[in-house]
Amino acid sequence: MTVRITKAFAFDAAHYLPNVPPEHKCGRLHGHGYRVVLGLEGPLDPALGWVQDYGDITAAFRPLLERFDHARLNDLPGLENPTAELLAAYIHRELKPVLPLLTDVTVCESPTSTAVYRP
Numbered sequence: 001m002t003v004r005i006t007k008a009f010a011f012d013a014a015h016y017l018p019n020v021p022p023e024h025k026c027g028r029l030h031g032h033g034y035r036v037v038l039g040l041e042g043p044l045d046p047a048l049g050w051v052q053d054y055g056d057i058t059a060a061f062r063p064l065l066e067r068f069d070h071a072r073l074n075d076l077p078g079l080e081n082p083t084a085e086l087l088a089a090y091i092h093r094e095l096k097p098v099l100p101l102l103t104d105v106t107v108c109e110s111p112t113s114t115a116v117y118r119p
């Protein structure tokens, strides 16, 4: 039996998009209340009845949470152009080695703007 689970996190951060046209509002420094949803999929552990302990996912994401929260994302190596899409790919790249069941990363910049990275 294979099950998909998700775990969500929230943080506040600032960014600007350096490659947009000069008149584009996203070129100015601004902040978002980001929400990140990690998707994992795998077989149920027959004894425990779960795919993975949610606590393991929280522990795996904690270093990223500390890196992102109240930071200017552009200052982080690899996030010089921190669009939601590239942030989702960055998170996937950082977490896949420690969360092998990770299948997708969703980054919500606002209640209406979301990027889903699913390589």
Ligand SMILES: [Zn+2]
Pocket (backbone or CB within 6 Å): 015, 026, 030, 031, 032, 109
């Ligand atoms: Zn923005």
